[in-house]
Amino acid sequence: GLEYAIAEMERFPNNRGLIVRRVYPSLLRSIIPRLKRKLPSHRARWNANDKTFTFPNGSILELASLQHIDDTTDYQGAEYGIIFFEEITEFVESQWTDLIARLRPPDGCNCRPHAIATANPGGRGHTWVKRRWVKPKPEDLENDQETPEPTDVWKPRADPDVHTDDVPILSRCFVPATLKDNPALLEKDPGYLGRIRAIKDKGKRKAFESGDWDAIDQVDGALWTYAGLEGGRMVDHVYRHTVSIVERVVSVDPSDGDVEGDGYGVAVCAKGMDQIGYVEASFDWRGVSIQT
Secondary structure: OHHHHHHHHHHOOOOEEEEEEOOHHHHHHHHHHHHHHHOOOOOOEEEOOOOEEEOOOOOEEEEEEOOOHHHHHHHOOOOEOEEEEOOHHHOOHHHHHHHHOOEOOOOOOOOOOEEEEOOOOOOOOHHHHHHHHHOOOHHHOOOOOOOOOOOOEEOOOOOOOOOEOOEOOOOEEOOOOOHHHOHHHHHHOOOHHHHHHOOOOHHHHHHHHHOOOOHHHOOOOOOOOHHHHHHOEOOHHHHHHHOOEEEEEEEEEOOOOOOOOOOEEEEEEEEEOOOOEEEEEEEEEOOOOOOO
16 A cells, blocks of 8 residues: 555646644554554655655655544544545444545645555445445445445446536445465464464454454354345335335444544334345434434
8 A cells, every 4th residue: 555655646747645643653663663664765765754755856745634523623624635544443434425525636736536444354344335335225326236346446326416417426445455365474473373373362363363354243142243234235225115014123332422423323123924024224423412
């Protein structure tokens, strides 16, 4: 990821890039030291006060953190040719959507604005990241659209309130990777795989070793699995015309109202005359009080 960021800065004069982590110490521990090693002074000039690398061609690579949800307001009016989210599952979805709105060619730069994110399964953003890139839900796709495979470049269902002839749908692509794709790491640290396999949580262990985004959703001993619930979800236009409902249940999981705390969840499930259970709808959000 960092090599690509550097290449974009050097390829397009007057470009401006942004690398973000959830908290600044994460930048200090890994990103900044690695960039300093890759960018000696003749290649880019580091400014510790501004947290920027300035290249001879006028491009600037900026580093920042978004510890709080509304920190994205600090970037109103900014212009970035490229934005990198390191460990995107540490963020909430609004931070992603707010920040990519700042993507536009900086003055004097002839680049294609785009954003890239790295991620591991798990974390506060696991659910929305998985749905946005890894495994979209049926309602995210057009009626005749096949579920995208890894490395496919695809576009979600058009939102009539957003997308018009003048406002195209942004494309997405998920590129998976596992430990086997990083032999240099395993050669440098042969014990790393053993430490991963020593994790007691089976879901985390499988997710970190093989990049399995479903494994992190599983809970040992659970009566209902995430895969099972999703498998019972019906696409609305099909469900409404083919299933007769005999019983419907609404479940509510209240929130504490803290935007940094647990989310508020509501699920609507039904039993059909065919004796099959269906997930009709499910919603979750944060920062809503119990009384709302």
